[in-house]
Amino acid sequence: MNATAQSALLSIRAVRKSFGAHEVLRNVSLEIGAGEFLTILGESGSGKTTLLRLIAGFEQCDVGEIWLAGERIDTLPPYRRRVNTVFQQYALFPHLTVLQNVMYGLRAEGVTAREASGRAEQALALVKMEARAQANPSRLSGGQQQRVALARALVKRPLMLLLDEPLSALDANLRQQMRLELKSLQREIGISFVFVTHDQEEAMALSDRIALLRAGTLEQVATPEEIYNRPATAYTARFIGQTNLLKGSVSTGQARVGAWQWPCSAPEGAANFSLRPEHLRIAGPVRDGAIRFAAQVRDQAFQGAVRIVAIETPDGQQLTARLAASVACDKTHEFEFDPSDVVALPPEEAD
Amino acid sequence: MYTRSYRAAVTLPPVLWVSLFLLLAYALLLIYSFWSVQNGFIVHAWSLDSYRRLVGNPEYLGVLLRSMRIAAFVTVAALVLGYPLAYYLSFYSRHKRLLYQIVIVPLWVSYLVRAYAWKTILGTDGVLNTLLQALHLTSRPVSALLYSPWAVWITLTHIYTPFAFLPIYAALEHIPRSLVEASQDLGASPGQTFWRVIVPLSAPGIVAGATFAFVLSLGDFLAPLLVGGPNGIMISNIVVSLFGAAYDWPMGAAISVGMLLLVLGLLFATERLEKKWAYV
Helix, strand or coil: CCHHHCCEEEEEEEEEEEECCEEEEEEEEEEEECCCEEEEEECCCCCHHHHHHHHHCCCCCCEEEEEECCEECCCCCHHHCCEEEECCCCCCCCCCCHHHHHHHHHHHCCCCHHHHHHHHHHHHHHCCCHHHCCCCHHHCCHHHHHHHHHHHHHCCCCCEEEEECCCCCCCHHHHHHHHHHHHHHHHHHCCEEEEEECCHHHHHHHCCEEEEEECCEEEEEECHHHHHHCCCCHHHHHHCCCCEEEEEEEECCEEEECCEEEECCCCCEEEEEEECHHHCEECCCCCCCCEEEEEEEEEEEECCCEEEEEEECCCCCEEEEEEECCCCCCCEEEEEECHHHCEEECCCCCC | CCCHHHHHHHHHHHHHHHHHHHHHHHHHHHHHHCCEEECCEEECCCCCHHHHHHHHCHHHHHHHHHHHHHHHHHHHHHHHHHHHHHHHHHHCCCCHHHHHHHHHHHHHCCHHHHHHHHHHHHCCCCHHHHHHHHCCCCCCCCHHHCCCHHHHHHHHHHHHHHHHHHHHHHHHHCCCHHHHHHHHHCCCCHHHHHHHHHHHHHHHHHHHHHHHHHHHHHCCCHHHHHHHCHHHCCHHHHHHHHHCCCCCHHHHHHHHHHHHHHHHHHHHHHHHHHHHCCCC
């Protein structure tokens, strides 16, 4: 889905939030489209959960505004916002049955018991939990509680569903399965999902767009393909997938890294270059523009379909290459990469 | 593994304590309750005399009913005062620890001092009467303040509210805050969240607190003695006098056994309720 083609459903405008002296969010602006699956990705402490809690209304922003469907919501209490949350530990009401949990939000808004229970049963059917409607939540497995929490939030027909690391409490296999189910559920019902996670793989697999948060500021907001192939900063390049970060410079239209150089239109001066491991290969017939070099194989790890190889050039540049598993390599080889696969990045502040 | 002698040494004192001061004492009480008094002497022959008098004498039953009524009023007042206090402390206070200590501190002060304090407040020359006269609300001291069931009610409420507060506060502290957020998230107003989530989940604390307040005030005899007057006496005062001046130990024992059964039944019932409502 193309984000720019949509009118924004949710608009976060220049939001700041501090807890005491600690500034958790610094001037965050973000637009989320109708029907979009947006992931807020970041390390722990990056402010991603705080951002979600600002949208839900559990925290108030110090500065800035949040608008949902043309209505300013940051001044409204949580129970007046047409968003619903799936909590990290699900937060199912222990004194209510599964069905009563799902009915809770409908009853609160005054829907009759009869209609509420009908709609709750439909919502439970959507997540394949109708058979456990009369069970107590404590009797359910983590995955089942997860589904009930989803049904409970979706039954309210929110404009937007907020998910706070909902998969982190599940074990690895179940997490993979729920990931797929979550994605197809979102497609089926077509409402916006705002999903918070620290897991970049999860973000890549699920999202229409990823908003990468770093220490309270948005580092980059883009589709998974774009953020992977065209990272805006060295931080993004390292955080999303794996990369070889080469230090060098740009001058007179040429990128220079050690002895290598190639034409480059990036601004003059010091620069970082991101070269993904899969773009390094064993050199074949000589091709125009490709950078060729000899390197020594230091280490390798067989991973089934691929082989991860650590190599070192004669001038000491250490690189990681991802080769087809069938490629046999030992000692010294001729390697190459295409400069068009290299992304020039601004130097990091610490550099 | 602990040695036999070590285990024996650790187990013996509490077992001795319980056998001597609880089991033996209750056994004696039970035995006495089946004896009777004739011409000022205790007759060591089995009889249901005392129990017959307990059931048949409206005076005993009247005092017992009054005691239960006072205890019930104390319980309601302790809950009405204790719950909001515990709720405020647990959910809103920024000075939890300090306020908690302030609630607990009176428990460190002697019961007698606290009961006497009410005598000073409610008496004819007391703080309240002086105030009422200074405000010209009355011309003469109101004597009905002290030595009445109301004085007992106020004093016992003051003394036992912390006992109701403590389990309620503990129960509220155990409610995961994410459940409160989930409720708000699902569109429930603060009032709906309070009645549909917070109250049900703190129910075991309410039951425990109510049990404490009721049982403790039901058996109280010092407050009625100090501030109760003739209309404010409670069942324990009767027991005290039967064992004392009246020298009718069997009757006193029979009332005690009756009270004991009442309280045990209550504790049994409330414990089941607490277990049934314990979710978090």
